[in-house]
Amino acid sequence: MHYSEKINCLAGFIKKSAHTLALTGAGISTESGIPDFRSPGTGLWTKFDPIKVATVSALKRDPAAFYEINLDRWTRYTGVEPNAAHYALARLESEGLLQGVITQNIDGLHRKAGSKQLWEVHGHLRTCHCMGCKESYPLDFLVNQFNDGTNPPRCKRCGGVLRLDVVLFEDPLGEDFTGAVYAMNKCRLLIVVGSSLQVYPVASLPERARQLVIINKEPTPWDDRADLVINDMAGSVLTDVLAALEKL
Numbered sequence: 187m188h189y190s191e192k193i194n195c196l197a198g199f200i201k202k203s204a205h206t207l208a209l210t211g212a213g214i215s216t217e218s219g220i221p222d223f224r225s226p227g228t229g230l231w232t233k234f235d236p237i238k239v240a241t242v243s244a245l246k247r248d249p250a251a252f253y254e255i256n257l258d259r260w261t262r263y264t265g266v267e268p269n270a271a272h273y274a275l276a277r278l279e280s281e282g283l284l285q286g287v288i289t290q291n292i293d294g295l296h297r298k299a300g301s302k303q304l305w306e307v308h309g310h311l312r313t314c315h316c317m318g319c320k321e322s323y324p325l326d327f328l329v330n331q332f333n334d335g336t337n338p339p340r341c342k343r344c345g346g347v348l349r350l351d352v353v354l355f356e357d358p359l360g361e362d363f364t365g366a367v368y369a370m371n372k373c374r375l376l377i378v379v380g381s382s383l384q385v386y387p388v389a390s391l392p393e394r395a396r397q398l399v400i401i402n403k404e405p406t407p408w409d410d411r412a413d414l415v416i417n418d419m420a421g422s423v424l425t426d427v428l429a430a431l432e433k434l
């Protein structure tokens with residue numbers, strides 16, 4: 187199928203679907219300047235071993251080293267703006283053609299683009315909490331301590347070590363993932379955007395979709411079970427789909 191045929195096909199799927207969800211990964215944010223994890227040569231995990239740097243064990247074993255290695259990658263993109271792909275999903279939702287976004291991203295760009303029904307299944311960068319007494323703080327409370335030389339950042343109340351409200355390897359997934367699984371029970375069409383679909387349990391969600399579309403630059407393990415695969419840039423694909431929908 188040519189690109190334009192694929193765009194028209196996806197527009198038709200969206201028009202006909204009674205309940206559509208998007209499942210996004212780091213690939214939807216690369217056009218905003220945030221590197222993903224597994225793109226050949228540029229992905230973060232092509233430079234670091236996630237099992238050594240992004241696990242709960244690494245945080246507990248040496249919290250100061252954990253923050254030395256990780257905090258910058260989490261905080262350097264706070265001023266980044268959503269791109270055309272984020273805005274296209276928010277527009278589809280506002281027009282009643284998308285019922286929500288399940289995202290693995292912690293960058294907050296879907297929220298910034300205007301998406302309302304959002305499941306941030308790997309957490310977010312808005313708050314942190316104490317690993318001892320569980321007290322919650324805005325993320326700045328942790329970052330300011332680190333920048334002032336207090337590493338690891340500590341709880342004001344009990345002196346415990348603080349951690350971000352992001353899901354690390356070895357963490358259980360929280361209520362947003364439970365909500366996403368429940369939402370998938372009503373999902374007719376799932377549109378995956380910018381994910382390698384390699385990290386479980388999120389990568390198991392496509393099996394609950396009655397119709398599956400994958401928009402991703404690289405192949406994924408789900409391609410042979412998808413109804414449509416578009417190996418192209420998320421920003422241009424979703425912009426073109428919006429234009430095609432206007433003609434239906």
Ligand code: APR
Binds near residue numbers: 213214217379
């Ligand atoms: N348009 C379309 N696809 C893109 C674009 C783009 N502009 N840029 C990158 N991609 C694709 C890449 O080809 C890659 O297959 O997006 C995919 C991103 O995959 P990953 O880097 O593995 O990111 P993700 O799927 O979100 O990873 C899942 O792994 O390490 C954990 O917690 C981390 O949430 C993350 C999870």
